[in-house]
Amino acid sequence: MFLLTPVLVAVICILMVWIFKNADGGPQRRKREPRAEAPPPWVHEDLKDSTDVHQEEAEADEWQESEEEVEHIPFSHSRYPEKEMVKKSQEFYELLNKRRSVRFISNEQVPMEVIDNVIKAAGTAPSGAHTEPWTFVVVKDPDVKHKIREIIEEEEEINYLKRMGPRWVTDLKKFRTNWIKEYLDTAPVLILIFKQVHGFAPNGKKTIHYYNEISVSIACGILLAALQNAGLVTVTTTPLNCGPRLRVLLNRPTNEKLLMLLPVGYPSKDATVPNLARKTLDQIMVTV
Template sequence: MEVETLIGSSKILKYWASLLIGLVLFFSIKYFIKNPKRKPQKKYTLDNEEDIEVEETDELQPALEEKPHLPFVAGINLNPNGAERFYRLVQGRRSIRSFRSQSIPDLSIIEDCIRAAGTAPSGAHTEPWTFCVVENSEVKQSIREIVEQEELMNYSQRMHPQWVTDLRPLQTNHIKEYLTVAPYLILIFKQTYGLSPDGRRKRHYYNEISTSIAGGILLCALQAAGLASLVTTPLNCGPALRTLLQRPVNEKLLILLAVGYPAEDCKVPDLQRKELSKIMVKY
């Protein structure tokens, strides 16, 4: 009996050992899962940006040259009443889906618009954008095929029913005729990182915000030029379109614009914009 009791207590001790092993396993597994790349001290954070590895060197060099600063020379403006005049210009912009296929704006107009977009500010002046201008019919056809294929899945499977419902007043579906009708498509890629001449990766801080701001300037430029456009962000089409346009892996599609003159019978949704009091708060 005494021996049996001993074995009994020894059993409990052995189960305690199992428990201990289990606990050690638990915490070590938890540790490794929480830190998949074993980077327990992620010291350098950047909101909303992917963290890229930058090679450490003994002496860090800035991406830009260090030069003395220059006196600021103010540019031109639209005075008098520049703000009001500019508001009247952009308030006439609407997203349209019916373009005139026969009226092709001169490429130099598109180029000036992209020059304007390229004046956008960017994190540490990295200018992390590429504007792909597509005029070629076959390329436009391929883009349309990629987008329609993905959009069919988006509308039927990937998008929440509420989302599809919210789009109903805009009368959109997965058929994107404008992609082959519009004389130009502009695909705006954000560069998630850059490459130095010596092949080292350069960080592109806030590349998505910077490139979107450039997109906003582009829209104003197109409006100033008398051109209409449609801003789209085709869900899940980025990789296929990047491959089609042979863009490098550091570039990711952000915005796809259709650009041209509106068709004669072009219609737009009956939308109102929010009043100033709904979008501005004064302190």
């Protein structure tokens, strides 16, 4: 120590502590990097909406029909006289206005050609970048239907009894349904609709499925209209917490997530529905 001048000691100590503190601070800085992916703090919640740019969904504003430049062809159109347009639109509304969510479904078989046609109709829906990100799993096998029922009733019972807070349980007392879903056994067909949350390029890389949930929901809207048009009934269900188990049961890949389950058939003889009204046109439409 007696060989070192005070100045040299000072310089060495400063260097040592500097290096030590930098080694300590390094991981902190590395850890901070992922924060760049968080939403910018200046986006006020009231100003956020589904048209904000999302990292995964931002590339499609008009729903481009393909990612390749494709040939354009003349559009051929069926135009009706005005009087017929009014009549057709009125009849379509009246047909759909008879649709109700029916929970009492007969075990009578339905023609499978009709099921094919309603799913083909659903498949005409537009989708972000023409990705057509939907898979319709049609379950007719009684054993598989029963397994689906077991999974849903098991999860639903836990939902009802454990996962819900006291407010939720109180709210649900008003409803007449519980976790017993008899229609999952009796309906001749269950249609499980999966959204493909991403796709795969030929090289195996993930491809983005823009607006996949909205696209598949639009397809479900067309499916509901097609079922009503064919004289079949269903009820729109979104089984809570059952998606992963049902996906595994049905051997669907991990990029597919359950969006909806529709039990499909004829109504049972004693089917009832809640006596409810729909909003009137002036409650849902504003003209500018």
